[in-house]
Amino acid sequence: MTERVFLQLGTRPVPYPEDVRARLDRDADTIIARYSLPEAPDPQMARSALLPLLHLVQAEDGFVSPTGIEFCADRLGLTGAEVTAVSTFYSMYRREPTGDYLVGVCTNTLCAVMGGDAIFEALQDHLDSGDDRLTLTRVECNAACDYAPVVMVNWEFFDDQTPESARALVDSLRIGEEVVPTRGASLCTFKETQRILAGFPDERPGAAHAGGRVGEPTLAGLHIAQDAGMTAPTVSRPTDSGAAPLDSEEATAAATTKDKPAPAPTESVPPEKGE
Numbered sequence: 001m002t003e004r005v006f007l008q009l010g011t012r013p014v015p016y017p018e019d020v021r022a023r024l025d026r027d028a029d030t031i032i033a034r035y036s037l038p039e040a041p042d043p044q045m046a047r048s049a050l051l052p053l054l055h056l057v058q059a060e061d062g063f064v065s066p067t068g069i070e071f072c073a074d075r076l077g078l079t080g081a082e083v084t085a086v087s088t089f090y091s092m093y094r095r096e097p098t099g100d101y102l103v104g105v106c107t108n109t110l111c112a113v114m115g116g117d118a119i120f121e122a123l124q125d126h127l128d129s130g131d132d133r134l135t136l137t138r139v140e141c142n143a144a145c146d147y148a149p150v151v152m153v154n155w156e157f158f159d160d161q162t163p164e165s166a167r168a169l170v171d172s173l174r175i176g177e178e179v180v181p182t183r184g185a186s187l188c189t190f191k192e193t194q195r196i197l198a199g200f201p202d203e204r205p206g207a208a209h210a211g212g213r214v215g216e217p218t219l220a221g222l223h224i225a226q227d228a229g230m231t232a233p234t235v236s237r238p239t240d241s242g243a244a245p246l247d248s249e250e251a252t253a254a255a256t257t258k259d260k261p262a263p264a265p266t267e268s269v270p271p272e273k274g275e
């Protein structure tokens with residue numbers, strides 16, 4: 001008979017205290033019920049709750065702790081290895097304890113060339129004295145390139161940053177000032193943010209209306225297209241709402257272009273204003 005050998009890799013999980021476990025179980029019930037109805041449990045569907053459950057344990061521990069991994073595995077019928085595999089794939093799940101404010105500097109290509117690398121270095125020097133409440137990290141592109149270089153604190157955007165403005169930002173965080181991102185409600189702590197990301201209500205004043213702006217950098221391409229008289233082709237498609245089906249010409253066009261790569265841009269570039 002084969003003897004099973006248990007290899008302990010990493011820190012041994014310490015079970016949550018009873019009251020904490022009971023509270024997390026109640027929250028986990030709420031999350032799992034979004035995917036698998038309690039009256040007709042579906043273990044496969046319930047596994048879809050893993051991502052919000054990982055945010056829930058980050059809200060408790062400040063990172064995806066070994067105990068949090070065991071909790072998720074236990075609640076979803078997964079192995080610790082499966083939970084670990086998912087949590088280490090996504091960069092929003094932290095593997096190390098994280099301070100109240102996760103300061104992420106985008107150093108992806110566009111932000112980097114616009115000054116993101118300089119901002120990261122400036123903050124590295126500035127935070128050298130060490131402050132457990134702030135955790136500095138590099139982040140990948142968050143699709144805010146039109147406001148590059150961006151800094152994110154607890155995943156809220158601070159647009160058009162400079163080394164000076166980023167230093168002022170972390171100084172405000174360090175002294176506990178209220179800090180409002182460029183787009184969004186006032187910052188809350190990393191753990192509070194994680195609870196919101198787990199799907200619980202965002203009760204920050206103004207959070208529901210903090211839709212942000214559509215500024216000139218975002219609209220620049222649209223304005224160029226409009227000035228050049230460019231329009232998108234219109235193709236009516238059959239929909240459940242009863243829109244007209246494709247006529248034969250449209251159907252032929254759709255069939256011949258389906259699965260083909262988009263053509264490379266060949267139009268001449270509109271002249272710069274004033275040229």
Ligand code: FES
Binds near residue numbers: 107110112142
């Ligand atoms: S490269 Fe920084 S947001 Fe896109």
